[in-house]
Amino acid sequence: FSHLRWANKRIAQVLRNTIPKVMPSSAFAKRLRHVNALVELIRARGGDVVFIHLPSSNHVLKYEHKWWDRSEFWDKLVAATDATSIHYEDDPVLARFSPPDGDHLGRMRAEEFSLRLGEVLVKKGVAPGRSD
Numbered sequence: 001f002s003h004l005r006w007a008n009k010r011i012a013q014v015l016r017n018t019i020p021k022v023m024p025s026s027a028f029a030k031r032l033r034h035v036n037a038l039v040e041l042i043r044a045r046g047g048d049v050v051f052i053h054l055p056s057s058n059h060v061l062k063y064e065h066k067w068w069d070r071s072e073f074w075d076k077l078v079a080a081t082d083a084t085s086i087h088y089e090d091d092p093v094l095a096r097f098s099p100p101d102g103d104h105l106g107r108m109r110a111e112e113f114s115l116r117l118g119e120v121l122v123k124k125g126v127a128p129g130r131s132d
Contacts, residue, residue, distance in 0.1 A: 007101055011059060020067050028073070032080035039081045049083040050126050052117070055094065060102030084126050091120055 023031065039049045053074055056064055068074075070087075078085045088094040093116050099105050105113055121127035 011102060018063075022067060025072075028076070032076060035077070036081045039083045043082075048126050049081070050121065050124075051077060051081075051083055051085045053085075053087040053089075055088045055097045055099055055105065055113070056103055057098040057100075058102040060099070084124050086117070086120055086124070094120065 042049055074085075074087060086094075088097065094113070097105060097109060097113050097116075099109075104110075118127060118129070122129035
């Protein structure tokens with residue numbers, strides 16, 4: 001696990017020194033209108049759209065909170081479209097997953113997460129299966 005600790009420290013250092021390009025709110029609002037138009041186009045062709053925010057932790061989660069506050073980005077995306085949305089923090093089962101490197105679950109945990117996410121998709125009616 002020493003390689004994981006080293007990688008985490010290095011990634012955290014990079015993120016502390018990285019300033020992303022964040023869109024001004026007017027540009028973001030315009031982008032959201034475009035995204036909604038794309039969602040409507042996909043639906044008109046018989047498709048469905050699901051936005052999923054996957055788990056993050058540690059330095060990656062701190063970075064997300066600093067630069068992409070949920071209320072300013074995710075919540076506005078959800079409000080701007082009629083697409084189904086799933087944020088891991090909103091589901092008690094999905095919220096239990098914590099990526100050891102901040103961003104990736106690892107093979108065994110990823111498989112379990114995929115199964116649990118599939119169950120959520122079935123419950124929301126956007127994936128075939130039996131909802132109990």
